[in-house]
Amino acid sequence: MSATGVAAPPATRAPRPEGRPEGRRVPTLLRHLGLAAVAASALLAVSYGLEPFRNFQLATVAAYLCATAGLTILTGLNGQLSLGHGALMAVGAYTVALTQDAFADRGRTGGGLLVVSLVAAVATSVAVGAVVGVAAARLRGPYLAGVTLAVAVVVPALTVTFDGVLNGEQGLPVPVAPPPAALGPYFPYERWQLWVAGSATLLCLVLLANLVRSRYGRTFRAVRDDEIAARLAGIHVARTQVLAFVVSAAGAGLGGALLAVLAQSVSPGAFSLTLSLFLLMAVVIGGLGRLAGALWGAALLVALPDLTHTLTDLLTLSPAAAQRLEGNLPLAIFGSTLVVVMIAAPGGVQGLLSRLARTLRDRWRAGRR
Amino acid sequence: MRRIARRGLAIATSITLLLSAAACGGNDGGSAGRGPVPGVTDTEVVVGTHMPLTGPASAGYSKIAPATKAYFDYVNANGGVHGRKITYKVMDDGYNPANTQQVVRQLVLQDKVFAVLNGLGTPTHSGVLDFLHTNRVPDLFVASGSRSWDQPDRYPNTFGFNPDYTVEGKILAHHVKTTLPGKKVCFLGQNDDFGRDSLAGVEKVLGGPVVARQDYVVSNTNVAPQIGALKAAGCEVVVLATVPGFTALSIGTAARLGFRPQWVVSNVGADHPTLAKQLGDAAGLLDGMVGINYLPMQNDTTNPWIQLFTKVNRDHNGNAPFDGNTVYGMAVGYLFVQVLLAAGRDLTRESLTEAVRKGGYQGPGLAPLRFSATDHSGYGGGRLTRVSGGVQAYFGPAYETDEGDGAVNEYTAPAVAPPANGVPTT
Numbered sequence: 001m002s003a004t005g006v007a008a009p010p011a012t013r014a015p016r017p018e019g020r021p022e023g024r025r026v027p028t029l030l031r032h033l034g035l036a037a038v039a040a041s042a043l044l045a046v047s048y049g050l051e052p053f054r055n056f057q058l059a060t061v062a063a064y065l066c067a068t069a070g071l072t073i074l075t076g077l078n079g080q081l082s083l084g085h086g087a088l089m090a091v092g093a094y095t096v097a098l099t100q101d102a103f104a105d106r107g108r109t110g111g112g113l114l115v116v117s118l119v120a121a122v123a124t125s126v127a128v129g130a131v132v133g134v135a136a137a138r139l140r141g142p143y144l145a146g147v148t149l150a151v152a153v154v155v156p157a158l159t160v161t162f163d164g165v166l167n168g169e170q171g172l173p174v175p176v177a178p179p180p181a182a183l184g185p186y187f188p189y190e191r192w193q194l195w196v197a198g199s200a201t202l203l204c205l206v207l208l209a210n211l212v213r214s215r216y217g218r219t220f221r222a223v224r225d226d227e228i229a230a231r232l233a234g235i236h237v238a239r240t241q242v243l244a245f246v247v248s249a250a251g252a253g254l255g256g257a258l259l260a261v262l263a264q265s266v267s268p269g270a271f272s273l274t275l276s277l278f279l280l281m282a283v284v285i286g287g288l289g290r291l292a293g294a295l296w297g298a299a300l301l302v303a304l305p306d307l308t309h310t311l312t313d314l315l316t317l318s319p320a321a322a323q324r325l326e327g328n329l330p331l332a333i334f335g336s337t338l339v340v341v342m343i344a345a346p347g348g349v350q351g352l353l354s355r356l357a358r359t360l361r362d363r364w365r366a367g368r369r
Numbered sequence: 370m371r372r373i374a375r376r377g378l379a380i381a382t383s384i385t386l387l388l389s390a391a392a393c394g395g396n397d398g399g400s401a402g403r404g405p406v407p408g409v410t411d412t413e414v415v416v417g418t419h420m421p422l423t424g425p426a427s428a429g430y431s432k433i434a435p436a437t438k439a440y441f442d443y444v445n446a447n448g449g450v451h452g453r454k455i456t457y458k459v460m461d462d463g464y465n466p467a468n469t470q471q472v473v474r475q476l477v478l479q480d481k482v483f484a485v486l487n488g489l490g491t492p493t494h495s496g497v498l499d500f501l502h503t504n505r506v507p508d509l510f511v512a513s514g515s516r517s518w519d520q521p522d523r524y525p526n527t528f529g530f531n532p533d534y535t536v537e538g539k540i541l542a543h544h545v546k547t548t549l550p551g552k553k554v555c556f557l558g559q560n561d562d563f564g565r566d567s568l569a570g571v572e573k574v575l576g577g578p579v580v581a582r583q584d585y586v587v588s589n590t591n592v593a594p595q596i597g598a599l600k601a602a603g604c605e606v607v608v609l610a611t612v613p614g615f616t617a618l619s620i621g622t623a624a625r626l627g628f629r630p631q632w633v634v635s636n637v638g639a640d641h642p643t644l645a646k647q648l649g650d651a652a653g654l655l656d657g658m659v660g661i662n663y664l665p666m667q668n669d670t671t672n673p674w675i676q677l678f679t680k681v682n683r684d685h686n687g688n689a690p691f692d693g694n695t696v697y698g699m700a701v702g703y704l705f706v707q708v709l710l711a712a713g714r715d716l717t718r719e720s721l722t723e724a725v726r727k728g729g730y731q732g733p734g735l736a737p738l739r740f741s742a743t744d745h746s747g748y749g750g751g752r753l754t755r756v757s758g759g760v761q762a763y764f765g766p767a768y769e770t771d772e773g774d775g776a777v778n779e780y781t782a783p784a785v786a787p788p789a790n791g792v793p794t795t
Contacts, residue, residue, distance in 0.1 A: 053478030060471075160586050163560060169586045170492040170561035171466060173499075189503065190478065263470040265496040269588065270467030305471065309460070 028213045036206045043198045052190035056262070057302050059194040062201040063258035064298035068283050069208050069291055070251020075280070076289030077217065078244035079224030080136060081144055084151030086276035088249045089256025091128050091155065092121040093266040096257040097172040098165070104175040111177045114261065118200060121257035122250050129249020130242065137241040152276040156268035171267025174260050197258045204254055209291055211247065220244050281334055285341045287348025296349040300337075304330050408483030409453070409716050414709070416486045417458040417476035419493065424463035425587045429613040429643035429694050430489060433512065434459040436698025437487060437705075439686035440678075444702075446685075447792050450709045451716070458482060462493055464587060469493040470500075477506050484509055484721060487530065487701045491515040491562045498524055507722050509708070510701055510747065514637065515562045516772055519746040526722050528740060529747040530701060531636065534563055534610065535772040536750060537661055538570025541633050543768065543777040544659065544753055545606055546574060549631065553580045555604035557595055557619060559611060560584040567610035567635055574777065580604060585615060592622050600628040607631070611638040617647035624654050632658045636751060640693035641761035642667065655756045663736045663751035664696050666763060674700075674733040677791045700733050707732065707793045731785045735767045746772070750780055 026034075047055055067089055074080050099117040103109065132151055136144055159166040166172065179192035211217055222230040223240045231237050260266045282301050287293025308329040345352040408415035420434045421427045434457070441455040449455065458480055460472035469490070476482045477500075484507035488494045491513045498517065501508045502524050510530035511518045514537060518529035531537075545554055556571060556579045558564025564584050572578055581602035583595035596619060599607055607623075607630045609616055616638035623629065638644075639660025645652035665672040670679075678699045682691055689695065709716070711724035728740040736750035750769030754761050769780040788794055 051478065053474055056474055056478065156588075160560060160589075168560040168584075169588060170495065173496075263467060263496065264499060265466060265470070267466040267492060267496070269465040269492075272588075305468075306475070309475075 029210055032206050032209045032213075035209075036202045040199070040202055043194070043202075047191045047194045047198075052188045055188065055190040055194045057306070059190070059197040059262055060259070061295075061298045061302045062194070062197040063255050063262060064279075064282075064301045065201050065255070065295060066204045066258065067252045067255030067279055068286065068294035068297040068301075069205060070248035070255070071279055071283050072286075072288065072291060072294045072297075073208060073212065073220070073251070074244050074248035075283060076293070077212065077220040077224060078241060080241060080244060081141075081280075082136075082148040082245075082248070083145055083273075083276050083280065084132065084148035084155075085248070085252045085279050086271045086273065087152045087155035088125050088129060088132075088252035089259065089275070090159075090266075090268065090271035091125045092253030092256035093260035093271065094159070094166060094172070095121040095124040095253070096260045097174045097266045100174050100176065101172060109175065109177045111180060114176065114196070118254065118257050118261075122253050125249045125253020125256070126246055129246045129253070133242040133245025133249070136245055137238040148276075149273070152273045156271055159268040169268055171265055171269075174264050174266060176261055176264055193262055197262060200254060200258055204251060205291065208247070208251065212291065216240075216243065278334065281338050283348075285338055285348055287350030287352075290350045290354075292353075293348050293350035304334060308333060406483065406717050407481040412453060413456055414450070414453045414716065415456045415458065415480065415482050416484045416705070417460065417473075417480060417482035418486050419460050419462045419469050419472050419476075419488045419490075419497075421464035421489060421493075422459070422461035424465065425590065425614060426464035426490065426612050428617075428647055429640055429692070430512075432689065432692070432694040433487070433489065433698040433701075435686055435689065436678075436682070436695040437702040438698075440681055440699040440702030440706075442685040443681045444706055444792050447790060450706055451714045453716070455706075455709075457486070462490075464490055464493060466493050466496040469496055473497045473500065477501070477504055483507070483716075483718070486510060486705055487512045487698075489513065491517070491559075494518075495562070498527060502526065505718060507718050507725075509721075509725065510704060512697075512701070513563070514566070514747075516566055516746070517562065519744065519772075521743055521745050524745075526718075528722075528725050528745045530704070532663060532736065532748045532751055533570075533746050533772045534566035534635065535570035535573070536746075536770055537635055538567040538608070538610070539574045539770050539777055540751055540753070540768045541608055541635070541659075541661055542571040542574035543770075544765075545608070545633060549606055552605040552631070553603055554606045554608065555580050555599050555602060555630075556582040556608045557592075557599065557611065558582070558584050558609070559615070560586045563635075563637075564610045567608075570772070571608055573774065579608070585611070587612070587615070590614075590618060592619050593626070595619075596622045596626055596628060599623075599630070600626055604630050606633060609634045609638060611635065613638045613640060613643045614647065617644050620644075620654050620658070621648055621651055624651065634658060634660045636661045636663065639754065641756055642690065642692035643694065645759070646690075652759065656758070658756045660754045660756075660761070661751040662693065662754050662763070663734050663748045663767075664693070664700050665733050665735075666754070666761060667692050667696050668760060668762075673786050677787045681791070696733070703732050703787075703793065704730060704738075710793055733787070735784065736769055736780055737782065 067085060071085050074082055096117045099120050103113045135147055139147055160168050179187045179189060219235050219240050222235055223237050227237050278301060282297030283294055285300060286297030341348060418434055422431045438457045441457050445454040458476060460476060462468040462472050485501060487510050489512035494511050494513060495517050508527040510528055512530060514531035514534040516533050518527050554575060556568055558567055568582060581599055581604060583598055585592050585595055609619060609632060611619060616634055620632060641655060644655055648654060665674045667675060669675055678696055679691060681699060682689060682695055707730050708724050712720040725740050726742050730738050734748055735752050736748045739746060739749045750767060752763050752767040753765050754763055766779040768777050770777040
């Protein structure tokens with residue numbers, strides 16, 4: 001039954017918390033599906049309440065969320081560093097562009113084809129992720145960082161080398177079908193984009209959350225905490241690391257593909273090294289090791305440029321100073337946020353929130369006593 | 370169950386935060402008392418643009434939008450257009466198409482601009498063409514000479530400003546062919562429509578392929594391999610379809626490699642003050658460079674347009690260094706004010722684009738503006754410039770041509786003078 005070929009090691013099975021009868025636990029999958037259903041209905045409600053631009057921003061958060069969630073699995077759960085996830089997003093994005101272009105060339109533009117393209121994007125990035133993952137499983141620390149950094153630099157450069165197919169830095173258009181006619185002629189396109197990105201992301205999150213809570217999730221953590229102990233417990237360390245890389249590559253690929261669908265175009269500039277670094281910073285600030293942290297990270301990636309623009313608008317500066325500031329401020333803010341978060345809340349935003357929740361609950365309990 | 374409770378709390382918090390953020394965002398749009406036309410009230414018209422204020426293409430280009438804004442401020446100080454003041458929202462996209470997607474959506478969907486004016490860049494702007502089209506936003510005077518803007522059937526609301534790169538390439542090649550016959554002509558261009566369209570024009574006039582052609586990408590600021598290849602091919606004339614940063618880079622790199630061909634440079638990358646600033650002490654390398662332009666030369670102080678723009682620059686642009694980008698930005702502003710006037714008091718998006726389609730505009734340009742129902746390209750030609758003794762000046766007649774197989778003809782229509790107070794009246 002075991003896909004990793006590892007006999008289920010008793011040592012890695014999480015011990016049941018005492019005093020909690022097993023029969024009352026809701027099955028993990030059901031619980032996650034329930035949460036997803038709640039989130040989906042909330043998203044649906046929100047999509048009607050928001051202006052188009054906010055819908056678009058939320059859809060962009062959803063796209064980034066796939067990538068940050070994947071990176072959380074890799075870095076937070078499995079302890080592998082990747083500076084190349086932006087490039088894996090590019091792989092997904094270009095796959096979508098090429099397949100959608102191919103469909104459009106044949107005169108097919110139906111909405112169902114987008115699902116085919118998205119699946120193709122995930123498949124391609126899984127393949128690329130597997131190759132990188134095999135290399136990554138042999139490397140540690142700075143060497144691993146070096147290889148993934150190379151991926152981040154090389155993949156966008158490929159678009160220029162093969163500019164006959166990938167059209168260099170100008171990039172490719174991504175033809176996307178309009179919202180289904182059944183929704184009416186004046187259905188806002190951005191709401192439709194949120195629906196598409198939101199449902200793909202929720203599906204991705206349910207799968208990832210399930211994985212985290214499964215035996216694989218436990219082997220990921222065991223390898224992260226102590227490779228030798230994990231090996232003694234019978235875990236195939238390299239295989240586990242490749243699996244973690246592949247899973248996170250799938251997330252990144254889907255994220256990139258969704259981003260391309262939202263922007264209706266892809267270009268290498270969107271997937272530069274900076275994006276890879278931003279992704280890593282985002283998951284660290286959001287809270288490593290928890291999927292909820294990935295949500296904060298993704299939200300931050302979208303909110304930050306907007307925030308700096310508002311900030312430079314508020315300050316009355318000479319035009320030249322405002323220009324300089326607007327381009328460089330996001331980097332500065334991101335960096336200083338990272339420093340502050342690491343000092344004040346090493347667990348990231350999510351760590352801070354859980355600590356807050358715990359304190360509140362303890363107070364409440366103490367009050368009841 | 371504790372974990373569920375905790376997770377539930379986390380989710381609840383995030384949803385609340387999201388909703389509150391959304392609510393805040395929702396408020397800033399509504400209260401201005403907007404009419405049915407986005408961005409237009411009785412007292413204001415809001416237009417927006419995307420520009421590379423930072424990044425690899427910002428050299429020179431970052432000065433265009435402030436110049437346009439300065440001209441609008443000047444018009445506003447003189448009473449505006451039909452009693453409306455013009456507000457110009459400038460967004461930085463760093464010449465990165467992905468950023469352009471974001472900022473243009475913000476302009477159209479959130480800031481509710483009436484029109485997008487002079488969005489800069491071929492790769493950047495082509496990514497938002499469809500978005501602007503489906504939202505029926507007038508997309509005026511794109512700051513690029515790509516032929517993509519001239520597709521009236523597909524993008525009825527999009528209009529160019531610069532001469533097509535093909536037109537420009539044809540005029541440059543016409544000069545090479547008539548004054549430098551028999552020389553080995555080579556080409557270095559940007560790896561996108563800019564380079565491709567320009568090369569098409571050059572080869573059309575030369576009647577065959579260039580001796581060697583190379584391209585560069587904006588994200589890689591090392592052009593030594595390309596320049597080395599051109600040197601190895603024995604090029605005597607090199608036509609550049611480059612943005613200013615890369616013109617300077619190419620000329621500087623060539624000098625280091627001991628390669629001194631005759632440089633013939635596309636309009637967008639031939640502004641002498643910008644290039645001289647980039648090259649610093651090596652600005653002398655620019656001597657002899659041939660370029661093309663279609664707007665008054667910034668150092669021609671006898672030109673009434675330059676006098677007007679210098680005054681506007683002094684009063685409304687903090688007396689910023691005055692160069693070709695300043696002239697360009699203000700010329701765009703002047704044309705937009707003309708169009709806004711022609712669109713009439715009852716301003717709608719339809720009346721605005723209809724006004725552009727009607728055509729017949731004259732301003733500082735040395736070449737004809739060809740707007741019509743079937744032609745959405747901008748200026749139809751230009752005049753050659755040469756740098757000598759550190760001064761860039763026009764020489765020879767102005768030319769006009771088309772993007773097809775048409776001949777390169779002299780354009781002799783007399784220049785028009787600006788209105789007395791610098792604001793168009795009809």
